[in-house]
Amino acid sequence: MTAPVAVASGLTRHYSVKEGLFSKPQTVRALSDLDFTLHPGKTLAVVGESGCGKSTLARLVTMIEPPTSGALELGGKPATPDRWADLRGAVQIVFQDPYGSLNPRQRIGQILSEPLKINRPDMKAADREARAREMLELVGLRPEHYDRYPHMFSGGQRQRIAIGRALMMNPAVLVLDEPVSALDVSIQSAILNLLLDLQEKLDLAYLFISHDLSVVRHIADDIIVMYLGRAIETGTKAQVFAHPMHPYAKALLSATPQADPGGKRNRIKLEGELPSPLADLPGCPFAPRCWKTQDKCRTDRPPLMGDTHRAACWFPE
Amino acid sequence: MDHALSEEVVEQVARPGRLREFWFYFRENRGAVFGLWVFAAFVFIAIFAPLIAPYDPAIQFRAHALQPPVWQEGGSWQFVLGTDPLGRDMLSRLLNGARYSFYVGIVVVTVAASGGILIGLLAGFAPRWLDALIMRLMDIILAFPSLLLALVLVAILGPSLTNAMIAIAIVLQPHYVRLTRASVLGELGKDYVTSARVAGAGLWRLMFVTVLPNCLAPIIVQAALSFSTAILDAAALGFLGMGAQPPTPEWGTMLAEAREFILRAWWVVTLPGLAILVTVLAINLMGDGLRDAFDPKLKRS
Structure with missing residues (x-):
């Protein structure tokens, strides 16, 4: 296998929130101790319900925020805040909402060439334009779109523009923060196919953040299932989908809609709510909602166990 | 790839220039266009007042003091809009007054807007404590009735048109600070700002370009x-005697001078008041049209 383009080890992000003027600040553990490796041409999907730290992960990998602890390596170089500026080109992001992610005052051409303008001031304006026009075609838009404003486009087209902008710097890693969940189903597939095409052409590594398992099944190579800021199961797509080991992963998979309405469904319904991320439970974070909980689960936190297909559970399936 | 998605009616028309596009959307609003024409007329008058005005605004025709306008009994074509108590031609004074009003408007708006936008941007991007400090300071200024505060400032600086402009600008x-800060905070949360950050945009670029x-x-x-x-x-x-000083033909000052003749000679009070009213109304109408034309969300694709 080729050298990884991004390696994260023990990535952790805590936020301190102050509720009142005199109350002690509390810590939100948005992301704890996450490890992963991204390889060129491969897609790592991160799945989990809202509030599980997916977007925090995106912010850390795209170097919008520094991690509280842990390290991120991009192309073999450590991504510490003092080196962010040099590594900007290596990681780019596509956001969920294509309506908020394009500057309404800029024409498409400006939007596409802005990353070059910032990072390659020596580049000639004509070269930038040529590159932007090339990109327009690459993401399936037409040359005359170059001079238009974002509000003249549909959601799917906007997402194409956002993908194009992210690719302008030739990144090795593309973080896709729920890139299709704001789109119509018919357009979702078009965008996913575009992403797959681009991955093949440009040998991109994708960090695909999603809560939609049918989308993940379509695009992912490897999967991380997250719960409350922690990875609770990791493995290849086949392993996780065929044989989920962690009860939460199992419950999550059972909630995927099925195409066959007459088919038998063993939907596992979880009781209770996601615990507050403010509370630092000593045991397994899933213990309060799990149907297999035993005393050990409440006192000792399970580490990720296994070789390629790993789960953080004392009693895996 | 699916070109069906990006397909639409094929149009080979070249994109209209920015100005033409702007005009196209501005034109939709009748009131705004009317306001623009009135405003243009006033700008024209302000620039060419000395050439258009029949007399010098300070010359006193003592024999014709308080002569009514031409359409009223006792009026004559010599003084179309009549004369004031000192025998000065009203038309000439009103035309010259436009100069002062526009001078005041442009200087005050430029100073207040550029300062306010800068401070507002700063407050929006600043850490919390600096933001709070700036905004509380602005709240203190806003807590005073505006005219009263301007009066106090002029009283300190001394009554003159320049000082009045400084006071009004302050x-x-x-208002600009609050407005700018509010919109900055609204925009900062949006993804396009984050993506500019991810692209490596510096603070200045984020502030002024994004x-x-x-x-x-x-x-x-x-x-x-x-402006109005x-x-x-x-x-x-000017009316309170704290702005432009007589014999400057500033509209407010003219009103003040003519106050005692309100019952005897309606034109000395009504005409400057009307001039102020029409100007202010036209500018307000134009402002609304500008907003509509500048907002890309209101444009049709």
């Missing part, structure tokens, strides 16, 4: 509206 500034253009629509409306506020306030200060 009084109007907090965020500021998206905050301009309300600021432009505010600028147009405060500035004219009104300057007139009010």
Whole structure:
């Protein structure tokens, strides 16, 4: 296998929130101790319900925020805040909402060439334009779109523009923060196919953040299932989908809609709510909602166990 | 790849220039166009007043004091809009007054807007404590009745048109600060700002290239509206004797001078008041049209 383009080890992000003027600040553990490796041409999907730290992960990998602890390596170089500026080109992001992610005052051409303008001031304006026009075609838009404003486009087209902008710097890693969940189903597939095409052409590594398992099944190579800021199961797509080991992963998979309405469904319904991320439970974070909980689960936190297909559970399936 | 998605009616028409596009959308609003024409007329008058005006605004025709306008009994074509108590031609004074009003408007708006936008941007991007400090300071300025504060400032600086303009600019500034800060905070949370950050945009670029253009629509409306506020306030200060000093033909000062003749000679009071009213109204109408035309969300694709 080729050298990884991004390696994260023990990535952790805590936020301190102050509720009142005199109350002690509390810590939100948005992301704890996450490890992963991204390889060129491969897609790592991160799945989990809202509030599980997916977007925090995106912010850390795209170097919008520094991690509280842990390290991120991009192309073999450590991504510490003092080196962010040099590594900007290596990681780019596509956001969920294509309506908020394009500057309404800029024409498409400006939007596409802005990353070059910032990072390659020596580049000639004509070269930038040529590159932007090339990109327009690459993401399936037409040359005359170059001079238009974002509000003249549909959601799917906007997402194409956002993908194009992210690719302008030739990144090795593309973080896709729920890139299709704001789109119509018919357009979702078009965008996913575009992403797959681009991955093949440009040998991109994708960090695909999603809560939609049918989308993940379509695009992912490897999967991380997250719960409350922690990875609770990791493995290849086949392993996780065929044989989920962690009860939460199992419950999550059972909630995927099925195409066959007459088919038998063993939907596992979880009781209770996601615990507050403010509370630092000593045991397994899933213990309060799990149907297999035993005393050990409440006192000792399970580490990720296994070789390629790993789960953080004392009693895996 | 699916070109079906990006397909639409094929149009080979070249994109209209920015100005033409702007005009196209501005034209839709009748009131705004009317306001623009009136405003253009006033700008024209302000620039060419000495050439258009039949007399020098300070010359006194003692034999013709308080002569009524031409259409009223006792009026003559020599003084179309009549004369004031000192025998000065009203038309010439009104035309020259336009100069002062526009001078005040432009200077005050420029000073207040540029300062306010800068401080507002700073407050929006600043850490919390600095933001709080700036905004509380602005709240203090806003807590005073604006004209009263302007009066106090002029009283300290000394009554003159320049000082009145400085005072009005200071009084109007907090509105710009608040407006800018509010829109900046609204924009900062949006993904396109984050993506500019991910692309490596520095603070200055984020402030002036990414965020500021998206905050301009309300600021432009505010600028147009405060242009008229500035004219009104300057007139009010003039009326109170704290602005332009006689014999300057400033509209507010003219009103003040003519106050005692309100019953005997309606034209000396009504005409400067009407001039202020028409100007302010036209600018307000134009401001609304500007807002509509500048907002890309209101444009049709």
